[in-house]
Amino acid sequence: EDKVVQSPLSLVVHEGDTVTLNCSYEVTNFRSLLWYKQEKKAPTFLFMLTSSGIEKKSGRLSSILDKKELFSILNITATQTGDSAVYLCAVEAVAGDMRFGAGTRLTVKP
Amino acid sequence: NAGVTQTPKFQVLKTGQSMTLQCAQDMNHNSMYWYRQDPGMGLRLIYYSASEGTTDKGEVPNGYNVSRLNKREFSLRLESAAPSQTSVYFCASSEYPSGRARKTQYFGPGTRLLVL
Numbered sequence: 001e002d003k004v005v006q007s008p009l010s011l012v013v014h015e016g017d018t019v020t021l022n023c024s025y026e027v028t029n030f031r032s033l034l035w036y037k038q039e040k041k042a043p044t045f046l047f048m049l050t051s052s053g054i055e056k057k058s059g060r061l062s063s064i065l066d067k068k069e070l071f072s073i074l075n076i077t078a079t080q081t082g083d084s085a086v087y088l089c090a091v092e093a094v095a096g097d098m099r100f101g102a103g104t105r106l107t108v109k110p
Numbered sequence: 111n112a113g114v115t116q117t118p119k120f121q122v123l124k125t126g127q128s129m130t131l132q133c134a135q136d137m138n139h140n141s142m143y144w145y146r147q148d149p150g151m152g153l154r155l156i157y158y159s160a161s162e163g164t165t166d167k168g169e170v171p172n173g174y175n176v177s178r179l180n181k182r183e184f185s186l187r188l189e190s191a192a193p194s195q196t197s198v199y200f201c202a203s204s205e206y207p208s209g210r211a212r213k214t215q216y217f218g219p220g221t222r223l224l225v226l
Contacts (some may be wrong), residue, residue, distance in 0.1 A: 006152075034215065042200060042217035043153070088152060090215075096141060097168050098159040098215075100153040 002027045003090050008100035014109050017079050021104045023089030024071040033065055033072050036088040038103070043088055046074070079108045112136055114218035116201050122224045123191045131221050133187040133201030139205045142184035143168075143215070144176060146197040153200065159184055191225045198222050 004025045013019055025033065032050045036043035049065035049072060056063050060079075065072045076083055086103040093099075097106045114135045135142065140161045145153040145168075155168030157176040165176050173195060175187045184203075188195060192210055199222075204215040 004152075042219055045214045045216070048214065066181070090153070097158055097166065098143065098153075098155050100145075100155075100167065102150060102152040 002091075002093070002099050004089055004099050004101040006087075006089050006104050009102065010105040010107070012107045012109065013079055014024060015080055016076065017108075018077045019079060019106060021074040021076075021087050021089075021106070022071060023101055024075070025089075025091045025099075025101075026070065027091045027093055029094040030067070031092045031094045034090045034092065034098075035063055035072070036076050036090065038086045038088055039084075046087075062109060076106075077105075081108050081110055084108045114201055114203055114216050116173075116199075116218035116221050118221060119219065120222045120224075122226065123188075124226050125192060127191050128187070128189050129191065131199055131201075131223075132183070133185065133218055134183045135201075135203040135216070136182065137203060137216065138181070139203035139216075140181070142178065143202040143204075144184065144186045145200045145202065146170065147200060147220075148197050156186065156199075157198070159202075188223075191223075193225045196223060196225045208216055 007022045035046040035050045047063045047107045052067040060077045063074045089101040117132045143158040144156040154170045159165045159178040162181045176184045200220050201218040202215045
């Protein structure tokens with residue numbers, strides 16, 4: 001059965017810390033892996049990864065995919081209180097269906 | 111562009127009642143999705159429509175039906191609501207999955223449903 005597992009489930013850090021969020025998956029006919037940030041309402045898109053070893057970057061956030069070991073990490077450097085959110089990992093199959101992990105709740109304290 | 115819109119924002123139903131959640135997108139996306147989100151369980155795919163005229167079951171389709179009315183609209187119907195369907199429902203849309211095309215999924219604001 002397809003599954004996406006995120007770890008840790010929750011994380012509390014202080015401003016300025018660097019965090020690494022993990023996402024492992026088992027999905028038939030993998031197409032892509034996506035990261036989202038969810039604050040109070042709908043998730044917002046961060047990254048889409050399709051190829052191993054190519055780092056995607058956006059400001060202080062970066063992500064990389066390992067298709068051999070079936071995982072991805074999301075790094076956030078120099079965290080700020082505005083980074084506090086639930087970070088969701090999702091894997092898309094070739095057929096088009098999406099499977100989400102349970103999310104990692106990140107709390108950044110001043 | 112309004113992006114992805116959903117109605118209603120909030121609904122209370124009694125067990126056994128039926129209702130339809132509406133979703134529309136104005137980005138000319140081919141693919142549309144319905145998810146439910148429950149505490150501690152992330153988002154779970156109910157149904158999706160890869161393109162106009164097609165619908166497929168996701169992870170948790172039981173108790174739901176969908177209609178892809180046209181390219182813009184994708185509705186979710188609960189024929190006989192149950193308390194287990196209390197959840198937040200999100201609609202999403204994305205560009206058609208094709209080759210190396212960048213595919214970003216946009217979410218609507220969500221519908222909070224309470225079934226008593």
